[in-house]
Amino acid sequence: MPDKSARRQSLSGWGNYPRHDCFVHEVASQAQQRSLITSTDSQTLIARGLGRSYGDSAVNALNDVLLQTSRNRFLSLSETGLLRCEAGLSFAEIIKYLLPRGWALPTTPGTKFVTVGGAIASDVHGKNHHQCGSLGNFVQAFRLLTASGDVLDCSRESHPDLFWATIGGMGLTGIILTAQIQLNRVETAWVKQETRRTRNLTDTLDLFVKTDQDYQYSVAWIDCLKRGSSMGRSVVMLANDASVSDLPDRRQQKPLQMKKRRRKKVPFNLPSITLNRLTVSAFNGVYFRAHRDKESVVSYDEFFYPLDSIQSWNRIYGKRGFIQYQALIPKQNSFDGMHELLELISKSRQASFLAVLKSCGPADDGILSYLFPGHTLALDFPFKGPRTIELCKQLDEVLLKLGGRIYAAKDAVTNASTFHVMYPRLEEFLKVKRQIDPENVFSSSQGRRLGLIPT
Ligand SMILES: Cc1cc2nc3c(=O)[nH]c(=O)nc-3n(C[C@H](O)[C@H](O)[C@H](O)COP(=O)(O)OP(=O)(O)OC[C@H]3O[C@@H](n4cnc5c(N)ncnc54)[C@H](O)[C@@H]3O)c2cc1C
Structure with a gap:
């Protein structure tokens, strides 16, 4: 049974294909998300940012979708440009407030209407990949809400396997709550x-x-x-x-x-x-x-x-x-x-x-x-x-x-x-997924279609 706080809604990605009915939750707090994840009548879940992925990665047919966009606060900015924010914050907001202060995103996709969480989950790249690679190179750490309800601080040093499975992991390892991203100094806009x-x-x-x-x-x-x-x-x-x-x-x-x-x-x-x-x-x-x-x-x-x-x-x-x-x-x-x-x-x-x-x-x-x-x-x-x-x-x-x-x-x-065949490290991903989410709480229409959910 879907949770009563959910509304049934037809969802797609930016390409408007495919489209499926999902049970959509607007979630504002970590506690709310945690209780949805651990509740026994919950179905499978997937996080959704601004829905700018084109296909069905943030779609979960007849299952739950947790909107992250209201978790969008700036938390801190260090003198060296290390931004800490909630993962529902959009690149548009980061640019609006921080570019006038001389800080730019280290890399960006062709739209600024993406969330930090969505960008990490896709490990997005920009027009500078040939020189500096994808966003993952600039993500210092994030806090992940996992299927057990535990919150883990992930970085290159702490839970490194989970860190690298989540960067590009299409939301299937858990919900990124907050993130730390190194910004670049610029002289002009x-x-x-x-x-x-x-x-x-x-x-x-x-x-x-x-x-x-x-x-x-x-x-x-x-x-x-x-x-x-x-x-x-x-x-x-x-x-x-x-x-x-x-x-x-x-x-x-x-x-x-x-x-x-x-x-x-x-x-x-x-x-x-x-x-x-x-x-x-x-x-x-x-x-x-x-x-x-x-x-x-x-x-x-x-x-x-x-x-x-x-x-x-x-x-x-x-x-x-x-x-x-x-x-x-x-x-x-x-x-x-x-x-x-x-x-x-x-x-x-x-x-x-x-x-x-x-x-x-x-x-x-x-x-x-x-x-x-x-x-x-x-x-x-x-x-x-x-x-x-x-x-x-x-x-x-x-x-x-x-x-x-x-x-x-x-x-x-x-x-x-x-x-x-295209992703030869997939077994490695599935191994991390089995460890962190043995019941496959996190799933999406795309995850099921592409075999990203272990059987
Ligand atoms: C016009 C346009 C141009 C684009 N150009 C580029 C480009 O140049 N380079 C590029 O790399 N991409 C590009 N993209 C794709 C886009 O950057 C990615 O799809 C990005 O992931 C979208 O972010 P979102 O917040 O909309 O995420 P959504 O589309 O809502 O979700 C995408 C994935 O992120 C996961 N996710 C979302 N939030 C969280 C969270 N808090 N925790 C865990 N997982 C989460 C979802 O489960 C899903 O798997 C473009 C898209 C558009 C529409």
Whole structure:
């Protein structure tokens, strides 16, 4: 029986697919969460932050979901930039209050509407992975509410196995209550950006290789509908934190003042016919032509969160939603892998807006953490039922052949056997999970689908 404090609600991730009814609890206190976890009539549970994972990692069909967003207090900030906060605090709030004081997140995903707990559970990465890795490298410690109701302080020294199973562990080891994250000192709230257009995939990957050392941040927006000699043509953005002297004179007085940004909104789900090969191709063409090779100083928000300027942009995919497929290919196979993926997508005639390509550096020690040296490509496909699932399967096969993998925070359709091959340390994760949660109190729709719940 679901707890009476729960409301039954249809939930999905950001991709709006898949969608399931869950029993949702708004939890404010640790005591409340503890009593839900240890109560005998409780079903399985999963924590949920801001629901920005794309698939079903924060969804628990006909089971309990514990919303963490009201546990969102700042606890302390040391002189050296060690932030201690509750795990429901969002990156948006951290930026709002701490960037004007000269502290920036050490790495950030392409949206700031994520919670600290959700970001740790996915071990998120940003446009600087090639230089500094994923968030796990900057998490000093966290407090975890476990299935027994005990609260454990986890760090590299204390419960290290649990620490590294939780970083990237998709919420399946327990609930992160508070966390300590090392922030970076910055002089300004701006980055110095260089925009370069490339003609094709070879040029794009070459540019990454040549510039990885010199630029803290890099990202390429690939027009993935182009074929032949233009396949993989991109707009590449390379950037470094701007210093005060990089700013125009009028900005130098208040270099940490953030530029105000108006957010537009997609008011409702658009009809699914809005997006087709023609419209996407036209959009990609306009995007490519609108960007010239140039240097500019760009605000923090504009550079890191271009999509956040349109609220609810996921509605452009209509009611059926979309799949975000993120592929990682090891460095030695990057060109062949990306080429094969782009060929398959183009042949499938399933339109994807500009795809995002990033360069990746060394892995951290997270047992299920996603990235290792190579390149990662993120693509959006409007969900068209079995056709889209079949395309993802074909893309998975390319990854399996070339030693690549998908990203759990984006995944909605991969199966357990594929995931097991992609993540060779999975048994290690399951061992920790068995020890810390022998009754599988923590579970999610994704966890069951991907075989992350021991049997
Ligand atoms: C526009 C957009 C761009 C993105 N770009 C990137 C990117 O560049 N790089 C990247 O790495 N990711 C990216 N993401 C994915 C996003 O960063 C992750 O999915 C992140 O985990 C979302 O955080 P959330 O708070 O919304 O978590 P949710 O989606 O609510 O949950 C995600 C996972 O975290 C777990 N979780 C949440 N809170 C807790 C907690 N307190 N304790 C334990 N587990 C918890 C959940 O159980 C679930 O498994 C992007 C997403 C969007 C929508």
